[in-house]
Amino acid sequence: MRLVADKLTRSYGARRIFGPLSLEIPKGTVLGVSGSNGSGKTTLLKTLAGLIRASGGSAKIFLEGEEAGAGHAPREVAWAIGWVAPDLALYGELTAEENLEFFERVRGRAPAIGRARALLEGVGLPPHSHSKKSLSSLSTGQRQRVKLAYATLHEPAVLFLDEPSSNLDADGVEVVARVVAAQRERGIAIIASNDLRDLALADETVSL
Amino acid sequence: MGWWDTGVMIPAVKSFGLAAKWFLGLGMAVICWGAFLYARPAQSFVGESSRIVFFHVPQAWVSTVAFFVSAWYSAMYLWRRRIEDDDAASAAARLGFLFCLLATVTGSIFARVMWNSYWNWDPRETSIVLLLLVYGAYLGLRGALEDPERRATLSAAYALVAVVTVPFLTFAVPRMYQSLHPDTVINAQGKIKMSSDIRLVFFSSMVAFMGLFFWMWSLDRRVSRIVREASA
């Protein structure tokens, strides 16, 4: 499987934000994207993930076993994409477990009680101590960990991480490293950040 | 050089455009003269009030046409994502709003003369007010969105929902009620009940108002394009 971008561009009105960008990311790669604030890192990730429509060019995702095909536009394979970003929020009135269960249901999978708990434990949030607390009562760092759990819940082929280490302590940063390592086995990870700890996890880095 | 060369074509098209504009202006002047000095007042109307039909009906007609034009280009935009389609849709809406306002005001003046009250909630009056509200809402929505793509997409979506729901009032409800509106043009028998002089001025006026709309519409689109290119 791989992700291919071909002369990908994104403009806002007449202002070019990034592009034309062409790249090919094979399975097992962790790509870092760095750049000063406002350089378009987040916009690039959003366009590759299908959250924003491209102004020109295309991004295609080739899934496992479909090397010869035409590839999929990111929007068609939203179930294969994971996303973590600072402006992403989960539902504050629900608990972490309820959040994960919701996202499983909405993706068409019957929520298995064990899965959500195991995942939360994996990001360092033992469910027995947090299962009764609504998300809004957790600390920012704890919420960031839940976001990581949300993003990997459905075992995505491509995982996008925008500033993943923000608000995390040393333990949290280790969790990010584990998540990225697990993603490397599964598919592709793309990290946008200026934080050196994040970029250290990448195999290669491009700069905008 | 043959007639198809751009050196010949472009000046030719420009002269044609110039001639058409003059023709329209002159035509409108003639129609105004005809509306007041040539056509005789119709019998079933109070005094000279039938003359309003030369202005009010074309305005109402144009505002309805503009609505459908706007909806068409909205659909085109959602399909092709070309900003020129959005220019066309919003230009049609702006003009549609203007003509709708004029139609409402002239209609109200006529109602005062004919039936002694400015507003009666006659089904056709209600429909034109609804159209006015739709235009106002559409323009209000556009005003609240800054991102050009988002503005184009969301206003196009609204225009398309409006175009399928507005006819409900126009067609579904009035059929159930008696209307005060004179039935000289749109009537149950499907015939035009006008004398020949009135008919001449009336149909000329319809054509002239349509011409006016398309001219203003092309101007508005050109302005939008120029503003966009200038701010690039």
Place this chain on the structure above:
Amino acid sequence: MSTRSPAPVLGAALAVLRKDLLAEWRTRIAVNALFLFAFAVLVLVGYAVGPTRLAPEDRPTVNAVLLWIVIFFSAMTGLARVFVKEEEAGTASALRLAAPPAAVLLGKYLVNVVLLFAVTAFIVPLFLVLTSFEIACPPLLVALLVLGGLGLAGASTFTAALVSKAAAKGALFAVLSIPLLLPPLVAAVSGTQVAARESSFAAGLDFVRVLVAYDGVVTTAAFLLFDAVWRE
């Protein structure tokens, strides 16, 4: 990781419904606002009109209008939240990536239907009592309330999706909804007047038909256009 087709829409929509109702139950913000507003307007209307201030022959006309005004304005107060809250809380991107657009619309529509029906069930009996509004044909009234409510919820949900990305959301929501909702409201009010006067269901059948047609049209249009509205 396996190749999967997108989630079935109905299941995902029910998940959205369940999640929204659960979140709403925990905070009760929209529910409180809706019920308090409806109750406040009801008290005002009930006091001003009361059981005796209107002549019996005027009651159907005036009370029908007032009832639907209360329902309509309650809708305007509470139904925008389904989308506005997602955008303001920042949860919209998570939902965009996880759920098929049709499921999001269906789920949010069902949430609004539940909220509106709950408020209606609360308001209508109280209104009937406070104003001594006698209904000759209750089944007709129920049909109108159900179908009118579905139409109100349908158009409001779509409009909510539009305003959630705009500035001035509160004012804009009503401005955009009113033109779309005038046709079904007119039909519902007229039908309610008939329900108050005539004891046969058939007397109001025309209005029921208009509402059914409207509900079908607005729901279809909303589903077709939602994809363009929801995604950036």
